[in-house]
Amino acid sequence: MTTTSPESAAAAGETNDPIYIRRLELSDHERGFVALLSQLSTCPDLTASEFATRFAELAAQGDDHVILVAEDTSAPERRILATGCLFVERKFLRGGGKTGHVEDVVVDAAARGRGLGLRIVRRLVEIARDAGCYKVILDCTPELRAYYAKCGFVEKGVQMAVYF
Amino acid sequence: MTTTSPESAAAAGETNDPIYIRRLELSDHERGFVALLSQLSTCPDLTASEFATRFAELAAQGDDHVILVAEDTSAPERRILATGCLFVERKFLRGGGKTGHVEDVVVDAAARGRGLGLRIVRRLVEIARDAGCYKVILDCTPELRAYYAKCGFVEKGVQMAVYF
Numbered sequence: 001m002t003t004t005s006p007e008s009a010a011a012a013g014e015t016n017d018p019i020y021i022r023r024l025e026l027s028d029h030e031r032g033f034v035a036l037l038s039q040l041s042t043c044p045d046l047t048a049s050e051f052a053t054r055f056a057e058l059a060a061q062g063d064d065h066v067i068l069v070a071e072d073t074s075a076p077e078r079r080i081l082a083t084g085c086l087f088v089e090r091k092f093l094r095g096g097g098k099t100g101h102v103e104d105v106v107v108d109a110a111a112r113g114r115g116l117g118l119r120i121v122r123r124l125v126e127i128a129r130d131a132g133c134y135k136v137i138l139d140c141t142p143e144l145r146a147y148y149a150k151c152g153f154v155e156k157g158v159q160m161a162v163y164f
Numbered sequence: 165m166t167t168t169s170p171e172s173a174a175a176a177g178e179t180n181d182p183i184y185i186r187r188l189e190l191s192d193h194e195r196g197f198v199a200l201l202s203q204l205s206t207c208p209d210l211t212a213s214e215f216a217t218r219f220a221e222l223a224a225q226g227d228d229h230v231i232l233v234a235e236d237t238s239a240p241e242r243r244i245l246a247t248g249c250l251f252v253e254r255k256f257l258r259g260g261g262k263t264g265h266v267e268d269v270v271v272d273a274a275a276r277g278r279g280l281g282l283r284i285v286r287r288l289v290e291i292a293r294d295a296g297c298y299k300v301i302l303d304c305t306p307e308l309r310a311y312y313a314k315c316g317f318v319e320k321g322v323q324m325a326v327y328f
Contacts, residue, residue: 034256043257054260087253092198093207093268096218101265104257129328137325139301145322153324158309160317161301164293 018074019081021119024067026055031080033069040106064088066127067104070116082107082116086124088131100128100136121151182238183245185283188231190219195244197233204270228252230291231268234280246271246280250288252295264292264300285315 024033029051037043046054058065070082084105088098102124107117128136139159140148188197193215201207210218222229234246248269252262266288271281292300303323304312 037257041257044259046256046260050260051256054254054256057254089251089265089267090218090221091268092210092215092218093201093205095208096210096214099267101253103253103263104255125326133328135325135327137303137323139303139321139323141321145324148324152326154326155322156325157303157305157323158319159301159303159321159323160309160312161299161320162289162316162318163299164297 018072019114019116019119020071020073021068021123022071024055024069024083026052028069028080031071031078033080033083036080036083036106036108037104039109040104061087063127063131064090066124068120068123070107070111070120072111079108081111082120084117084120084124086127086136088128088133094134098131098133100124100131100133102136102138105138117147118150121148125151182236183278183280183283184235184237185232185287186235188219188233188247190216192233192244195235195242197244197247200244200247200270200272201268203273204268225251227291227295228254230288232284232287234271234275234284236275243272245275246284248281248284248288250291250300252292252297258298262295262297264288264295264297266300266302269302281311282314285312289315 029046029048034043034045034051058067065085065087067083067085069080072079072081082105085103087101087103089101091097091099102121105117105121125136136153137156138148138153145155193210193212198207198209198215222231229249229251231247231249233244236243236245246269249267251265251267253265255261255263266285269281269285289300300317301320302312302317309319
């Protein structure tokens with residue numbers, strides 16, 4: 001038995017797992033992070049300055065806003081193959097409780113089927129639990145219900161939206 | 165024609181509308197705000213200190229976190245009859261876009277049917293649009309689809325949740 005997680009073991013070079021899951025870094029702008037998001041939604045590229053500005057805004061939220069990425073350490077350019085976001089909403093209800101919101105989960109089309117998205121989502125759920133959230137929620141298409149069920153999610157309601 | 169909104173007119177005493185819609189204030193702890201939330205979810209009362217701490221945390225988010233309340237100005241105790249929350253999530257996708265999240269909408273059981281919830285939600289949607297959000301989303305039970313449709317919301321997906 002070891003308590004070393006697969007990710008930290010990979011980081012320490014103790015396994016052959018080439019995937020390193022870590023928090024987003026400023027330099028990920030050059031590792032295809034924005035291009036990866038474009039596989040999820042409309043996502044024009046950002047200049048380095050625009051990326052840095054948004055990065056700083058989110059970093060100022062500390063552990064209330066976490067973006068995880070899966071880096072391919074086996075490739076020279078160390079591309080980002082998957083990502084997912086968690087932000088923590090502080091409420092007055094539930095005794096001043098907190099809700100974790102999972103957003104913007106996407107896996108590069110060429111890297112799907114390897115469980116990268118599930119690893120990221122499970123890690124985000126752990127982070128939310130450790131932060132004291134009483135629940136974690138996300139919205140998805142009906143087709144993805146079974147996918148998120150693998151991470152312990154159950155259907156709870158309907159998502160409504162207004163687009164401007 | 166006048167451009168004065170019903171709420172600002174009421175605030176100025178220009179109409180007989182006793183409902184004043186405004187942002188949450190620290191003193192709303194004594195106007196039944198927490199008790200109102202208990203009609204939505206598990207919501208033990210907070211001490212004045214606990215309420216003030218959470219209030220300050222949220223106030224620090226500025227216009228990225230807005231709680232509106234409907235105050236009954238006709239009652240001596242000026243109770244809070246309805247509330248709703250909007251918070252703004254900053255993203256990297258959509259050219260560094262923003263999403264508005266509507267949460268914790270509740271109307272006092274004795275004040276339902278007067279359109280207070282709709283007035284609050286419509287105002288939150290306006291605030292989100294003015295803040296530059298490209299969309300506003302919320303989660304609800306299937307029974308509330310028609311209610312939110314009155315504010316322009318359409319069904320978009322399913323909400324999934326993990327409870328700890």
